[in-house]
Amino acid sequence: MPGCYIGLMSGTSMDAVDAVLAETRGDDFIVRAARSVALPEPVALALRRLATPGGAFTAEGDALDELGRLDREVAELFAGAAIGLLAAAGVDAGEVRAIGSHGQTLRHRPRAARPFTLQVGDPNVIAAATGIAVVADFRRRDVALGGQGAPLVPAFHAAVFAAPLEYRAVLNLGGIANLTLLPPGGPVTGFDTGPGNTLMDAWARRHLGRPYDAGGAWAASGRTDTPLLQQLLAHPYLALAPPKSTGPEEFSLAWLEGVLSRVGALEPAAVQATLCEFTARTVVTALGDHPPARLVACGGGAHNRALLDCIAALLPGTRVETSSAHDIDPDYVEATAFAWLAARTLAGLPGNLPAVTGARREAVLGAVWPA
Ligand SMILES: Nc1ncnc2c1ncn2[C@@H]1O[C@H](COP(=O)(O)OP(=O)(O)OP(=O)(O)O)[C@@H](O)[C@H]1O
Ligand SMILES: [Mg+2]
CATH class of the missing domain: 3.30.420.40 (ATPase, nucleotide binding domain)
Structure with a gap:
């Protein structure tokens, strides 16, 4: 599906939100602009604390409060990274077909009795702030099909x-x-x-x-x-x-x-x-x-x-x-992959490889939060 896509990624290092603006040209997927926005130290600390099994909570709330708060704060940071990227590239939000947002993984338990993987960064907030459709929740369909939900790249x-x-x-x-x-x-x-x-x-x-x-x-x-x-x-x-x-x-x-x-x-x-x-x-x-x-x-x-x-x-x-x-900056390969996966989802094409994840079959990954 032709057009521009944004990929947003923050990995388990919890160092930064990597944002990429990419464009489809024929079979090629060309990176037009990229930037990295460091996670503010208090956010990285809070994420790391919540992501650590058995982490204790002494602040205003318990783990659920923290989860809800960070779901929102991560989304605001992701949206800010996308908006800053567009401003720096001089590209209007209306030119972007979709944002592929990986979110921030807080827990990944693919081998649990009831396997799950948990990412935060509410796509509703990103769609509302940017005015761009968001494709997110890429991993859980694969897990639902018996796969690891990873790697998706x-x-x-x-x-x-x-x-x-x-x-x-x-x-x-x-x-x-x-x-x-x-x-x-x-x-x-x-x-x-x-x-x-x-x-x-x-x-x-x-x-x-x-x-x-x-x-x-x-x-x-x-x-x-x-x-x-x-x-x-x-x-x-x-x-x-x-x-x-x-x-x-x-x-x-x-x-x-x-x-x-x-x-x-x-x-x-x-x-x-x-x-x-x-x-x-x-x-x-x-x-x-x-x-x-x-x-x-x-x-x-x-x-x-x-x-x-x-x-x-x-x-x-x-x-x-x-x-x-x-000619691909090593810092932006994964974020570009999520722009690419968003394009796959909008085109109704599968994003997972069963030989990689162990899922029972290929699947269109994620869901779309409209602009
Ligand atoms: N100059 C450097 N020298 C050594 N290590 C570096 C340098 N710059 C970055 N890194 C390493 O790269 C990490 C960030 O890498 P990256 O963003 O790819 O990981 P991630 O966020 O876990 O992503 P993902 O889970 O998507 O692969 C830093 O935490 C650091 O360990
Ligand atoms: Mg990173």
């Missing part, structure tokens, strides 16, 4: 990065890392490999007082601790066969602390170095015995030099690069 990765004669894989390094495997001729598969930045971010927040380890410099300054690495690699998620997806619920600071208490005292930089190596190994192991010729990294973790170097060292036969090599 592989179909877009295939549309953009697949090559007819080369085996490629796309690695999104968000809070959680996910791989899309693109063998020539298909089939497209993909799954969450485990942590992306979430553990390294949490450790940097605690010991550096910073939101992340810029460039992975701190990790690069430490030495990997082999006993800790072995313990981390014993996480049961890593042994599961796909389809599978995970979240910071499973790869949490609480889990890391439990492992550290068994290993004994270590320098914080050695822990960071080990977390970096751990993340790299989970990705490389997930690629199996026949790694791709090319690994295209995207997401904020693509800026983590230490992590990419570590992955490249473990994959001597693979060219490791970022999506910049394909």
Whole structure:
């Protein structure tokens, strides 16, 4: 369906709302403008607190009050990001067919007895504030069909990065890392490999007082601790066969602390170095015995030099690069995917890949909140 679409994404890192304005031109999906709006620190703190299992509430209300308040506040931030993007691009809201809004995930339990995934960022508020139709709630139809509801980006990765004669894989390094495997001729598969930045971010927040380890410099300054690495690699998620997806619920600071208490005292930089190596190994192991010729990294973790170097060292036969090599800013691949998914939904086309999510069938994802 021709026209302009906006994609809005805030991932489990809870760092920023990424907003992309993209346009369909024939089979191409061209990014016209993009911007990132940092989540205000109090909002990120409140989201992280609510998203942490067993989190305690001492403020004005309980978890339901907090959920309702944040559903609204996240939506206001998402709407603001879309409005700011249009203003910067000089594009009128009337030119945009729809906003694809992922929302902010607070809990993801695809393997619970009653599986669910929970995102906030009320689409009603976004539609009312922008005057643009909103497509949202992308994941729950797939979960209703027995799928993981994640990852949803592989179909877009295939549309953009697949090559007819080369085996490629796309690695999104968000809070959680996910791989899309693109063998020539298909089939497209993909799954969450485990942590992306979430553990390294949490450790940097605690010991550096910073939101992340810029460039992975701190990790690069430490030495990997082999006993800790072995313990981390014993996480049961890593042994599961796909389809599978995970979240910071499973790869949490609480889990890391439990492992550290068994290993004994270590320098914080050695822990960071080990977390970096751990993340790299989970990705490389997930690629199996026949790694791709090319690994295209995207997401904020693509800026983590230490992590990419570590992955490249473990994959001597693979060219490791970022999506910049394909003229796509690594910071905006996922937001662009949600603009693309919104266009699919409006066109009545499926967005999920059952081979990826494990859903019983393809489905048109999400719902439409009219302008
Ligand atoms: N210069 C940098 N050096 C190292 N890491 C960086 C840098 N810039 C960003 N990052 C990492 O990227 C993270 C944000 O990445 P991103 O927005 O892709 O993740 P996300 O919000 O979890 O997204 P998603 O879940 O959609 O993949 C930051 O939390 C940080 O860990
Ligand atoms: Mg982000």
